[in-house]
Amino acid sequence: MSQFIRHYLLAVQFFTRIPVTGRLAEWVGYSPAMLRASAAHFPGIGWLVGAVAAGVYVLLLALLPPVPFAPLVAAALSTLATVLLTGGFHEDGLADVTDGLGGSSERHRALEIMKDSRVGxxxxxxLVLALLCKVALLALLGSAESMASGAEGIPSEAPFNGWLVAMALFAAHVVSRTLPLILIRVLPHVGDAAGSKSKPLADQITLTSLGVAFFWCFSALALASYALSAITLIVACSFSVLALLWMVRLFTRRLQGFTGDCLGATQQVCEIAFYLGLAIAL
Incomplete structure (x- = not known):
């Protein structure tokens, strides 16, 4: 249990802006092997980020006037909360990958562009389209929830608690942080081994670590099933898996492997795909 907590806190330190400092940081420690083991808790970070996003969304719906645009405002600010919490870690990966793959058809040149910190x-x-898709889909889910509440006899002008969208946010952040680990399992790391902070994470992930990751994931889906039906969750997860398969094919064809930025880009694409699948299922 002590190792479990230390590895989780190391993942928190690596994947979020939450400070793990002082005596706590000394107790957690650090080594490449520990960072590699912390990859199993990537979905556990999804629990944390998803819980914050869900909490912000529900709180804003409780405070905002019950008007049609309330879900849109809540969706935008809950998305902002996740960016602040993670420091835009995965969004940055999406931007770098898109710049690299869009900037050159040659593998080596694409990898060089991806290492450039500037955004093209x-x-x-x-970035703009990804954030727009997230906010739009979450607002759509929120509007669908409010309409369903009215259909069940609740006055349309009454506040709605946003429980469905909150669980969608929670599940999406966990699922989208589980699937990139499969990328680590099936593809080689092709980034700069000397300069990449993610190199220890990108080493071949063990089946034990994958088991821990899927435990995080299935536990989150079980919790989300209290607000979302099994069918809607299956469809949403299927869309995320299809997005993962597309990313694997893309990275195999263009890069013959993956980098740390590819993991962030995959998380973003899988998260958006989850919301899209859920919206279609509803």
Missing amino acids: AFGAMA
């Missing part, structure tokens, strides 16, 4: 036109477009 392709990356900027990807």
